[in-house]
Amino acid sequence: MTRIAARMAGETRDDTHLAMLDALSRKALWLSNWMIHHANHIRPNASGVKVGGHQSSSASMTAIMAALYFDVLRPEDRVAVKPHAAPVFHAIQYLFGRQTLDKLKAFRGLGGAQSYPSRTKDTDDVDISTGSVGLGVAFTAFASIVQDYIRAKSWARPDMPEGRMIALVGDAELDEGNVYECLLEGWKQGLRNTWGVIDYNRQSLDGVVREGLYDRIAAIFKAFDWRVVTIKYGARQRAAFAEPGGERLRAWIDACPNGLYSALMYQGGAAWRARLQDDLGDQGDVSALIARRDDAELADLMANLGGHCLDSLLDAFHGIDDDRPTVFIAYTVKGWGTPLAGHKDNHSGQMTEAQIHALRDAMGVRPGHEWAPFEGLGIDEAALRDFLDRVPFNTGASRRLTAAPVPAIGPRASGGAATQATTSTQTAFGRIMDTIARTDTDLARRIVTTSPDVTVSTNLGGWVNRRALFAADEIADIFQRQRIPSAQKWHFSPQGQHIELGIAEMNLFLLLGAAGLAHELFGERLLPVGTLYDPFISRGLDALNYACYQDARFMVVATPSGVSLAGEGGAHQSIAQPLIGMSQDGLASFEPAFADELAVIIDWGFNHMQRSGPKTPDPVSFLADAAGGAVYLRLSTRPVDQPRREMTSELAEAIITGGYWLKAPEPGCEVVIACQGVAITEAVAAAGLIGGARRNVAVLAVTSADRLHAGWHAAEKARAEGAMDAVSPVERLLDQVPDHAGIVTVIDGHPATLAWLGGVNGHRVAALGVDHFGQTGTVEDLYAHYGIDAQGIAAAARRFTRGRRRRG
Structure with missing residues (x-):
């Protein structure tokens, strides 16, 4: 009952x-x-x-x-x-x-x-x-x-x-x-x-x-x-309605405009009496109902x-x-x-x-x-x-639950299928997720993916084919049942691990936030991965900020990024998103250029999402990684030639810290080209154009401007507090660059993302990037238009080399 x-x-x-x-x-x-x-x-x-x-x-x-x-x-x-x-x-x-x-x-x-x-x-x-x-x-x-x-x-x-x-x-x-x-x-x-x-x-x-x-x-x-x-x-109003004349009082309350009810509430019992007598007086029973109550009682009744x-x-x-x-x-x-x-x-x-x-x-x-x-x-x-x-709710036990971490499977295991001679980071992401989906591991079981109706176009199709979509009840793939050829197996089941959403990025980040707190709300560890188009992060930015403010743990994979989505025009090209990644608290932002970098970052990311230590900065990186957080990967559809190299522990650590030398500076170095993301192709080509046999051009591969900047800021704060030996990773990198050299920064995004590098050791900087809405065209056309192609980078670099020769 x-x-x-x-x-x-x-x-x-x-x-x-x-x-x-x-x-x-x-x-x-x-x-x-x-x-x-x-x-x-x-x-x-x-x-x-x-x-x-x-x-x-x-x-x-x-x-x-x-x-x-x-x-x-x-x-x-x-x-x-x-x-x-x-x-x-x-x-x-x-x-x-x-x-x-x-x-x-x-x-x-x-x-x-x-x-x-x-x-x-x-x-x-x-x-x-x-x-x-x-x-x-x-x-x-x-x-x-x-x-x-x-x-x-x-x-x-x-x-x-x-x-x-x-x-x-x-x-x-x-x-x-x-x-x-x-x-x-x-x-x-x-x-x-x-x-x-x-x-x-x-x-x-x-x-x-x-x-x-x-x-x-x-x-x-x-x-x-x-x-x-x-x-x-x-209860007092319902009792009054049961009195003679009460139904007319109820009707008056139901018909009373909101503004009038509020005004009378503020004015009190005498105002209530005057208004009710004007509207309901001389009606026998209802007048008596009002008269039986003094002003205080009448006000109390109307407030009830x-x-x-x-x-x-x-x-x-x-x-x-x-x-x-x-x-x-x-x-x-x-x-x-x-x-x-x-x-x-x-x-x-x-x-x-x-x-x-x-x-x-x-x-x-x-x-x-x-x-x-x-x-x-x-x-x-x-x-x-x-x-x-x-009181049932007032339990002595903590209502904030815990769940044990899930071990990751390592970058080699997750990235082995991703390395091809030429590939894009978006394609590599899909291959890494498909590789994980093939494993019988706790990591694979605890991953839950979601996407606002762009599952296939963000390369989650392989994962979904193997792990299915979630629904409370089994729903068969009608195309598969009708034997209609389709690359996607859209099968729903309670054991499915992908939650498909409609086109609403706010919902995506709210779901990621809720799933990213599952260990504390429901006592079970989830590893949420959400994909969307990079330009549309802005549509869900309030919910993303809200999820990070709650300390929710998730991985957001935004792809494709920059003006490299050339044919879609300015509405589908992202410019400010790298700055969002840098400024958003609780979110470690990465933009890798190569598939092996991505494999290392994803493996690290799944561990980072599960950490819950102190927020004390690490003495080497000056990053508070022990506390953990959410992860943002900015990926691209643009194929890039992949390096043939061994992934050493030193290289992996540098990738996670935020950057490494793709071509290290030498004593006579005149120019450093610092590049984040897939513009690395143009950066390397530009180094070849201006370096020649003199080998005076260095190339810095930045995987995370966010983390390099955060480490530098933390080290500066430490020095201000008396730790004069504090040195951040980006300072160690740029300490190798001669004072007279200039830095050209390049990104398929807003140039301010990397422009701050000149402030680390006082080097001159030419910051290249995209600071206006994009337009339709080929990648080559747009990179040339914005001056981030090899010729544009070389032209910016030559200003530094010419200046060096004049001073000599």
Whole structure:
């Protein structure tokens, strides 16, 4: 029997239980408001700049979060908290004993509780980081898909309970387009065990939402097979509706415009009475219903919406006993329980000293006892502590799980099939993945690949043919069944290891983020690999940043890159992406030129994705690799002649560090050509054009400007702190170059990627690359157009050699 059915049958909820929940909800409301007030008006603030904190947006979520955290949730459930409700979350964690008083006092300060819940910055029990509005909503859906993926596998832990993925979301967050991309993808993937709880306070940052929004929200979720549960009326309102005249009051509430309801909430009981008497007076029963309540009681009745009524919330939440995705639309008042309730400007508004003191008095909190967890609740402290100890969600064990690392199989094993006389890095990637797919290893079993409808064109076809696509139910390849020739075997099964997505890069990075946290969310190690076209990283950049902020572990393979995708024109050519790779925290960016480099990087990448050590820089590379992170590979479709060489440990280490000498400088060196990626062909040709027998041109193969730059920056910081012997890899490389030499940097991408090399030792630099939108043409035409062909590189280099001769 569901909770709702039981209530209809006459069962009553324990009054003591409700009293405990109500007391803790009020305490969370007080603590969250005081936390924000303290940060803005009590804590020293030398700059005088507002700290902020969203008192009103927190208040509207208080009862919802109290019902969930103190009653409904189980340890296996995972929650993405509405960003602006972070103070309520921290207050609840404080009551659980998972957050410290010092961090509450330092809210929004250095080392304090974070402005928005953060897995990496907060020390309390954050499941999913939020902050970029809308992304938390979608992240829970993909986390549920990942949970289903894991549970379908033969290697999954049988003792791991199945949790619900829950998003707490403000109604204005639903303006974000990624929410609807996620709903469509969830429908395709058979989404289950996912809840959305919408704080329907009918206000956004700048004002009141449009009329009819509820109907649109409900219709959209229903269109994608979500159950819609509306929590509109509180218990006191429902009791009033049962009185004579109550149905007319209900009709008035239902017809009241959002802006008017908010304004009356702010004005209070007298305003409610005047308006209701104007609209409903002289109607006998309904007039008497209004008259039976004084102004305070009337205001309390009209504020008793479902999202603030614990009894209504618990009925709704406990009324769900299946795994169908469900959205709860909970009517609330922004600023509920505070003097700011309902005002259209209250999003960033804060209570005055007089208002916060009035709220403190109403809460029964004595001056000087504002932080006391159980002050003013009127319930025995021991009873409250015992209640909190028995809350199912408040488990003593850590809810952040662990999983053992999976050993990689080594660059020779993964790259043996990749080395041909001439090949592209994209082709080599496909061969490496196909080689791994052939193995019966834990690594092969734990890889999960995904792509936004470009699986074949990013060379994942071989992997998918061997490892199949994932779906909860078996789906045969109709073309194969009909014996129609096709290179691709599009077979779906629960054991499949590729999750095919629609064309939405935001969804790709959200899925990679969720899969990249599987070891901590679900206790199972996944090695997610996502492929997409390099120019379209920008379309999913917010979600990529969000995934890295969560410290998710994944490998994103972006191909083809640069203007080498010549025939597609500027819309499909990438320019700024190398700079994204350099600037994105938590992401190690590589752009190899050769297949053997790629094999080394992929092997290293699978290990890097699983590391969890300290963030202390290595004394040789000055990179914090022990901490691990995500990996970005920028690949190309352009074939390049492959070097015949032995992959020594020294060369492999240099590739991972970020660069090595393809042609080392000699004492008379006048020019260094530093190249990242497939423009290496032009770099080598240019060296031949200008070097001749004098051998005065060196070639530096840069595999990762990101890592060379990071090491240099870290070494400079170390020297500033007194470690004068600190030397980074790029400094060791360029120390071999004479002071008089110049450096020509070349990349099929933005020239700023490598231009900084001149700052390492003060060498002159000519930075070549692409800094304007591309256009259609052949690779040869475009490289010549942008001056990154052999002749363009040679011309830039000759400026340095001519200058050297003049000075001689």
